[in-house]
Amino acid sequence: MKQIQKLINHIISRVNVNLRPMGLDVEQDLTSIINVNKLTEAYAYYALSIDHPIYFRFRESNLGGSYFLGKCDVDRSIILWSDIRGDELKSAGTKLNFSGVTTELYRDEVIQVVNSFLLKTLVHNYSRNPEMPEFFRILNTVAMHYANIHGTTTEGAYLGAFATADLSVMHNCILGNYCYVQAGDLSKVCIGPGRIWIKAEGKYEFNYRYPQATLERYISWDQNGELVGLFAEFLKGRRSDFLPVYDTLAKKFSVWVPENAFVSRYAVVKGDCVIGENCLVAQRAYIEHSVLGTGSNAQENSFIVHSRFAGFVVVAHGGKLVHCDIGEKVFIGFNSFLHGTEENTVSVGGGSIVMPHTIIHAYEPIKIPDETIIWGYVTKQEDLKTQSMSLRDFAKGKAFNIGRMSFYGDGAAFIRDFQNRVEHILVDNGARFDGNPESRGHAQRTQYVSYNLFQPYLGGEKKGMFPTIIVEDD
């Protein structure tokens, strides 16, 4: 048997060992999605940065189209068109406190992907797993199109398309399409499609669930196992813009980038755009006819089209905005979709929080006031009544059910945690850089980045497999 087929079978069997007892068999998914003949087509990218310790090893894998940064170790996995971004890995000697017990990292933390299949997935640390803090481990896991594995280690997990596992620890979990989970240590749970679930033990719990029919208009599978729906269409229409970006080694941008800002050469910048000071535009971000104010950032798989951002706007991984007007320090959560038109603009007032996995698909102009939290599914101004609150009102709440949303716990803590996180993201990304080296973030650090590019074998028994490659510091 060809090696690549053996590898596919191996991954299926290992993931099934974890998940078949829970009723899931990934064989159908993987065999319908993986086109063995296409596994030779794309390069893998390892970013060499002077500000991140380097170590990269992969064995018995295919990494076509994927991008890696930081210390990574990949074994017996297929990682396609994904971003493995280890720029927040902890260093040896870092002290950690888990429930009052302090421990120290013996070695630098390494992202380790074993027996897994990731497709167009974003992996970003910061691990919360107390068991083995030297490894940010993704083991026996399948992640489908545009899933986010964010600060979450996984052992036996299935993430549906556009699902997000955020700041959690997962053992044997199944996440449906477009569900968002930030709920601590999870074992043997199955989270339905379109559920937004945030839980901090003893503090608060937030729940929202998309109506099934609505969700399926945006994300579903056809009878051949292909991803269909409005999200897939949105992405498909823009995919060809990325081709020249990947096909060239020359660096050319049609936009002026301030010295303290960073635009990845693997981003698309199209039409008239303005990139402000201290901005960060990650690889696979897409900016078209838009203005990014000072300190704003566009993370992986985000799309910003015909939109204007005031300063310090955070677009988390996979956020998509079309014809939007975004105020200062707004957070656009993971995989959110804010889609206006020229006549029907979506405006979001300063200081607002657009919850992860929010869809605002405007059929009329939509105006969201300053300091608002928005969730769920909004198509007209009136929908905001049941899908948003002022931060102030939310912070007063202890328990409420509004539309399909329910919350109980400390509303003020919930809002504060979000705001703190946004500020952390801004600081980490360099939005607050003031010339002082201490205030540098990713935008300033990733200035000197070069790339090593890897291709697989193109023929023979090993067709589609990459050789073993090790990149390390002297």
Add this chain to the structure above:
Amino acid sequence: MKQIQKLINHIISRVNVNLRPMGLDVEQDLTSIINVNKLTEAYAYYALSIDHPIYFRFRESNLGGSYFLGKCDVDRSIILWSDIRGDELKSAGTKLNFSGVTTELYRDEVIQVVNSFLLKTLVHNYSRNPEMPEFFRILNTVAMHYANIHGTTTEGAYLGAFATADLSVMHNCILGNYCYVQAGDLSKVCIGPGRIWIKAEGKYEFNYRYPQATLERYISWDQNGELVGLFAEFLKGRRSDFLPVYDTLAKKFSVWVPENAFVSRYAVVKGDCVIGENCLVAQRAYIEHSVLGTGSNAQENSFIVHSRFAGFVVVAHGGKLVHCDIGEKVFIGFNSFLHGTEENTVSVGGGSIVMPHTIIHAYEPIKIPDETIIWGYVTKQEDLKTQSMSLRDFAKGKAFNIGRMSFYGDGAAFIRDFQNRVEHILVDNGARFDGNPESRGHAQRTQYVSYNLFQPYLGGEKKGMFPTIIVEDD
């Protein structure tokens, strides 16, 4: 001190340990040629082929713009825009006979470059060194622009620009610009510029020496240590055609390539060209408005412009042809320069041998009959009287001095050795492929070749250094 400067100093000191006792100090050469700021600009390429065992390791080096194939190990070296082509490395178990003693390779042979500086150099095995057949070693060596290290191991060697060390073993040797040496085991010899020296102990010896003034028109150094002269100008005018080839990852050729032929994606093919069956066009070859008949090959750094080849023409590394008409099974030796114009074509009859480092710079049409051996410097038809002979006449000779050439020994053996070598090259390169897998050569074997691309650090203390990279089979 920055690491790259430390590395440059290290190479200078190691090469000087070998060569300063012979009166050569490479410090001036290296410091004037190496522009530290330009060492970050180019990618290194490792070719992943299914037909050559892979192993690639480099440490503490800069390899900008260079290409590697086969098993290679590079340590503390700077290898710029060079081709390290290990497609004829011997496998473990290969039996070798050195002067009647048989020995067997314990491991696969590896090209090993240590403490060396190579610039636009072609390294092609097949090693003749009996001491350690597991290593094709280039140690403490400096090779300047477009030198060829061909089947020659070196320990302490300096090769001037366009110099060729062919099928030899060198310890502490200095080769002047444009000299060609094929003379067995050499120790502490200094070979002057423009000398063509072929010696087979007990069989024959061939010598030619270019007039100094002539040589300097083609190759010399200006006061800043820059390579100047007609060769440098010829190359400079065509350098920009290579840029798009290196800047793109997409494979596009303006020419149809037969299934059993190979055109490297890192070759330039420009204007109307025809590539015949079983042809091989290596990386860094340049073909413009030319026809390559069946089984012809264009090796690294060869230029074929407005020329027509009958079948089975071999252009060795660095051969340059403009407005030439080349008959069947002609050998164009290393770094030869056959330069005609539209009115003044250079025609070479079938079966002829153009000796390595021959310059035919036509100021009138030049017609060389079939089965001729040509050497030296030719600008008009009359020059052929003192710079060529029929193969038949040469084969009869035992000793002769013609013009600046002298020969003694077995003329028939000399011609036969050349002809055998040409046939070997044709077979190795796949020119004789007839559909039978046994008859496959490089043209057929390198069909499935992919590339791993490496960049150095772009900033900081390690600016210009590559990380340690290891590529190996599982």
